[in-house]
Amino acid sequence: MAEGLDLLKQEWKKQNKNLPKYSQNELYSMLQKKSTSIVKWIFIISILEFLFWIGIEVLTYLYDFNEIIDQVNLTYFYRITLIINYVVIITFIALFFSRYKNINVADNSKKLMKSIIKTRNTVKAYVWFNVVIFIFSFIVSNYFTLQHMEIDMEGFIWGYILAVFVIMLVFVGLLLLFYRIIYGTLIRRLYKNYEQLKKLEL
Amino acid sequence: MNNKLEKKFIDLLEQNQNIVHKICRIYAYDEASHKDLFQEISIQLWKAYPKFRGDAKFSTWMYRVALNTAISLYRKKKRSIRTTSITEFEFKLSEEKYDDETEANLKLMYQAIKELNDIDKALVFLYLEDRNYKEISETLGISEVNARVKMNRVKKKLKELINM
Numbered sequence: 587m588a589e590g591l592d593l594l595k596q597e598w599k600k601q602n603k604n605l606p607k608y609s610q611n612e613l614y615s616m617l618q619k620k621s622t623s624i625v626k627w628i629f630i631i632s633i634l635e636f637l638f639w640i641g642i643e644v645l646t647y648l649y650d651f652n653e654i655i656d657q658v659n660l661t662y663f664y665r666i667t668l669i670i671n672y673v674v675i676i677t678f679i680a681l682f683f684s685r686y687k688n689i690n691v692a693d694n695s696k697k698l699m700k701s702i703i704k705t706r707n708t709v710k711a712y713v714w715f716n717v718v719i720f721i722f723s724f725i726v727s728n729y730f731t732l733q734h735m736e737i738d739m740e741g742f743i744w745g746y747i748l749a750v751f752v753i754m755l756v757f758v759g760l761l762l763l764f765y766r767i768i769y770g771t772l773i774r775r776l777y778k779n780y781e782q783l784k785k786l787e788l
Numbered sequence: 789m790n791n792k793l794e795k796k797f798i799d800l801l802e803q804n805q806n807i808v809h810k811i812c813r814i815y816a817y818d819e820a821s822h823k824d825l826f827q828e829i830s831i832q833l834w835k836a837y838p839k840f841r842g843d844a845k846f847s848t849w850m851y852r853v854a855l856n857t858a859i860s861l862y863r864k865k866k867r868s869i870r871t872t873s874i875t876e877f878e879f880k881l882s883e884e885k886y887d888d889e890t891e892a893n894l895k896l897m898y899q900a901i902k903e904l905n906d907i908d909k910a911l912v913f914l915y916l917e918d919r920n921y922k923e924i925s926e927t928l929g930i931s932e933v934n935a936r937v938k939m940n941r942v943k944k945k946l947k948e949l950i951n952m
Contacts, residue, residue, distance in 0.1 A: 590893075590897060590943070590946065590947060590950070591897060591912070591915070591916075591943055591946055593890070593893060593894060593897065594894060594897045594898065594901075594916065595915070595916050595918070597894060598810075598916040598917075599918075601810070602806055605805075605806050605809040605810070605813075606809055606822075607805070608802070608805060608826075609802075610798050610799075610802055613798050613801055613802060613805070613830060614794075614798055616826070616827045616830045616831070617794070617798075617830060617831060617834050619827055619831065620831075621828060621831045621832065621835070622828060622862075622863055623828060623831075623832065623857070623861035623862065623863065624860070624861055624862075624863050625861055627863070690836070690839070691832050691835070691836045691853050691856050691857065691861065692836050692839065692840070692849060692852055692853050692856075693852075693856075693929075694852070694926060694927060694928060694929030695855065695856055695859055695860065695907075695910070695927065695928045695929050696928060696929030696930065697929050698856050698860055699860050702860065772863070775864075775906070776860050778905075779859055779860065779905075779906050779907055782905070782907045783907060783928060783929065783930060786930050786934045786937075786938055787930060787931065787934060
């Protein structure tokens with residue numbers, strides 16, 4: 587007599603009559619509903635991330651820092667970072683869309699998971715690039731501003747550096763927390779499954 | 789998308805809906821989550837359908853898209869309090885009345901499957917559906933040898949879960 591999984595396999599085939607049956611109308615109305623797939627969520631969140639950083643960019647432009655920048659002799663530095671920024675943002679958005687389009691639910695499971703993770707990582711890399719650029723320009727502009735102000739109160743400078751350091755730490759910490767919450771819940775299961783399939787092939 | 793295509797797709801989905809229901813039986817926990825997963829799989833199938841070339845059988849293609857949705861795309865709703873025993877809805881395999889021992893064994897096995905992780909569940913599902921190892925390996929994206937090895941491990945794990 588069959589036992590274990592093979593017993594279930596014998597019975598498995600007999601279940602067709604006991605499965606629910608949806609009518610064409612029910613199926614049709616299901617197709618009208620919106621998908622709640624993680625790919626859709628990743629897409630929405632990624633677009634929001636792009637918009638967020640572009641927004642920051644626009645804000646700094648609107649505030650017209652040019653005058654301050656000119657004052658502290660940072661025009662050259664500012665222009666270079668601006669160009670790098672635009673090149674990078676266009677590259678990342680193009681890469682993101684091409685990878686997003688490559689997600690094909692009819693691929694094999696491993697390939698599908700890989701393409702979802704790759705799409706996600708594109709945006710992640712973009713965000714980290716922004717954080718690094720943000721911190722870097724923050725430090726450089728502060729350094730030059732301080733130099734320009736010609737303040738030689740040692741205590742003040744150290745206090746200032748400490749404050750800047752703490753602000754950055756909080757900023758990066760918040761960002762990490764955001765990622766843990768948003769993507770932790772969204773992509774953890776997918777990542778775990780992908781690792782499992784990958785481990786099999788070692 | 790045009791109506792003719794939609795009509796054709798709904799026909800195919802209606803004819804083959806058992807495949808999706810059976811996947812839901814493995815991955816969903818109650819009637820509500822069964823319907824929810826079924827709906828997401830149907831939406832994904834419909835979205836992918838225009839790219840279906842017909843060079844594979846519709847059912848083979850369906851196995852792939854449906855399993856992928858269950859494993860990778862579906863976002864589980866917060867689970868309501870999960871009872872440890874499986875419900876009649878999940879278990880009702882056959883109209884026949886089993887003898888007590890067989891029924892107990894079947895229930896135990898079914899319950900053990902529910903404890904497995906997503907990938908192991910997919911392997912068990914394809915095994916129960918009598919798919920060959922070539923198809924299993926192609927669906928999951930692993931080699932045939934590894935599919936066999938993994939399947940044997942899952943069987944062993946199920947045995948352990950039952951004897952616990």
